[in-house]
Amino acid sequence: MMNKLKLILMAVVILAQPVASVAAQSSVPPAVSTPGAPTISVSGKIVNQTPGGSVPQGLELILHAWDQQDYSEKLMVNGQSKPDGTFQFEAVPLDSNLVYGVMVTYNGVNYFSTPVPAQGHALDNIEVAIYESTTDASKVQIDRAHVLFLAAHAGLQVVEVYSLSNPGDRTIQNAVKLADGKFATLEFPLPAEAANVTFNPEDADRFVRTPTGFADTAPLGPGSKSGQVIVNYILPYQSGLTYTYAAPLPTGGLNFLVDQSSGLSVTGEGLTDGGLQPMGDGSQFSILTHDALQPGEKATVTLAGELKVNEAAQPAMPAANPTSPNAPNPAVAIGGIIIGLVLAAFGIWYFRRPDPVLASIEPSDDSSFKGILSQIAMLDESHEQGEMDADTYQARRAELMQTARTLMQMDETP
Numbered sequence: 001m002m003n004k005l006k007l008i009l010m011a012v013v014i015l016a017q018p019v020a021s022v023a024a025q026s027s028v029p030p031a032v033s034t035p036g037a038p039t040i041s042v043s044g045k046i047v048n049q050t051p052g053g054s055v056p057q058g059l060e061l062i063l064h065a066w067d068q069q070d071y072s073e074k075l076m077v078n079g080q081s082k083p084d085g086t087f088q089f090e091a092v093p094l095d096s097n098l099v100y101g102v103m104v105t106y107n108g109v110n111y112f113s114t115p116v117p118a119q120g121h122a123l124d125n126i127e128v129a130i131y132e133s134t135t136d137a138s139k140v141q142i143d144r145a146h147v148l149f150l151a152a153h154a155g156l157q158v159v160e161v162y163s164l165s166n167p168g169d170r171t172i173q174n175a176v177k178l179a180d181g182k183f184a185t186l187e188f189p190l191p192a193e194a195a196n197v198t199f200n201p202e203d204a205d206r207f208v209r210t211p212t213g214f215a216d217t218a219p220l221g222p223g224s225k226s227g228q229v230i231v232n233y234i235l236p237y238q239s240g241l242t243y244t245y246a247a248p249l250p251t252g253g254l255n256f257l258v259d260q261s262s263g264l265s266v267t268g269e270g271l272t273d274g275g276l277q278p279m280g281d282g283s284q285f286s287i288l289t290h291d292a293l294q295p296g297e298k299a300t301v302t303l304a305g306e307l308k309v310n311e312a313a314q315p316a317m318p319a320a321n322p323t324s325p326n327a328p329n330p331a332v333a334i335g336g337i338i339i340g341l342v343l344a345a346f347g348i349w350y351f352r353r354p355d356p357v358l359a360s361i362e363p364s365d366d367s368s369f370k371g372i373l374s375q376i377a378m379l380d381e382s383h384e385q386g387e388m389d390a391d392t393y394q395a396r397r398a399e400l401m402q403t404a405r406t407l408m409q410m411d412e413t414p
Contacts, residue, residue, distance in 0.1 A: 040118060043088040044126030046081055046104055049222070050169050053132045055085035060105045063089045065098040066115065074098055094118055106130040109171055109219050131222055137175035137186060139168045142251040143225055147243075148285070151262035151307035154196065156237040162188070164227035164249075166220045173219040184208060184215035186229075188248050194233040207231075237307060244300045247293035254290040254299055259283065263308035268301035 042063055046055045061079040066072065074095070081087045087102070100123055101115035113128040141164070148159040164186075166172055174183035190197065190213040197214065199207045208215045220227045235241070245254060255274070258266050266288060274287030290299045 038094040039091040040094040040122055041088060041090055042092050042100055042102070042123040042126065043086065044102060044113065044124065044128065046085040046087070046106075046128050046130055048132070049129045050132040053130075055081070055130070056106075057081065057083040057085075061087055062103045063092065063100065064103060065092075065095070065100045068097050068099055068117065100126075102126055102128050104128045104130055107133050107171075109133070109173070109221075111221075131169065131171045133173055133219070134168070134170040135173070135175045136168075136170075137172050137220075139166065140172065140186065140220065140249055141165045141167065142247070142249045144253045144255065145245065145247075145251050146255045146257060147245060148257045148259075149243075149262065149264055149266065149303065150259045151264065151309045152234060153309055154234045156235040156241065156264075156303065156307070157232070158194075158235055158243070159230065159232045160188075162229040163225050164220060164229065165224045166222050166226050167224075169222055171219050171221045176215060178208065178210060178215060182208070182217075184217045185220055186216045186249075187213060188216070188229065188231070189213040189246055190231070190233065191235060191243070193235055195235070197231065197233040199231060203230075237303070239304045239306065241303045242300055243303060244298050245290075245293075246298045247295055249295055251293040253292055256288040256290070256301055257285045258288070259285055261308060263305045265304050266301050267304075268299065270299060271301070 046059060048055050059081040061081060063075075063077040063079060064073060065075045067074055075093060075098075077089055077092065079087055079089055081104070092100075096118055099115040099117050102113045104111050111128055111130045113126050116123060116126065143163040143165050145163075146159075146161040148161075150157040150159075173185050176184045176187050178184055187210060197209065199214075206216065206218050208217060214231060216227075216229055218227065235243070256266055256268075256271070257277070258264050260276070261283060266286075268288070270290055271288040272290075274289045277285045277287055288301070293299060
């Protein structure tokens, strides 16, 4: 049965997916026109938004269409661009209930157009922006970092959330060479005592542990808040513990958030009391804010008090590989507070009446979006119970994740 934690965390994961991402396979069958049924032509152009960049001929394309009601993917057509960067798909099934979008693969990165609804008998002037790649990550910024503290049976549960921006005009990838000779985009530190380090299950292949923390291998496309990182871990706790946030990148601001039911108090220099943030499930977090930090600068807090574990919010904590899909997820309150304080900054989430499923925060078309999340959750459960082979599971999950992201892109406001 779906629970609030699972839905909230999937919403976090979906939005965390970068616009430019590694290609995923899909099991949606190619479009087949029924004889006599209406069809449309879909055309447009690939535009390289990097100054001086060009558009190679013969780029691989995929035309997608999603249902406007439940945002399930209804068709997928493969294609190739022409020498001048234009493309055209003929005899595409026309359905006024669908929205259409085009994906282009360039330098191993996928770029998506803005989804548009069918208009008459043609969809033209669809633009797909691509970018050159760079290994220079010097301009990447953390718009705001959030550090959440909760009580857990194993100790102090810490969740770090980074909202990333790339103000450049190139997609960043392979900027960091790791000890094993492989490459990543960015590196982040972790406390030496951090144990049971986990990421969202969908990110199992994206993050790599390093001797001092972890690395993010996902490409980071240009734009404000174009990426997000979420890491969860446990620290051994005793009253008087000091926690230090060392800025790995220019950080526009820092929030420390403390679960009011945890028994913890947090003090430190340079902090401003941000008050309490109530959640739809009745829980509250106190917020302490810190001003901007430059790389290497630190903010240190002291945590005191006896940990009080909220049994209702505790996930199972099996011994697991930190990057295993079966690794434990954070507590319910984590997902809710992240959505409320982080995802709202993306311009596509807003506060609404309390809801028993998604606490107090939902996207504008909540029933459709929750339907997609429920499909993903049911798919996960089916796979976990051995009812579906890995290839089919991964392909179908990739489709649903992209569908959910498409929904959010359509709801985006300036």
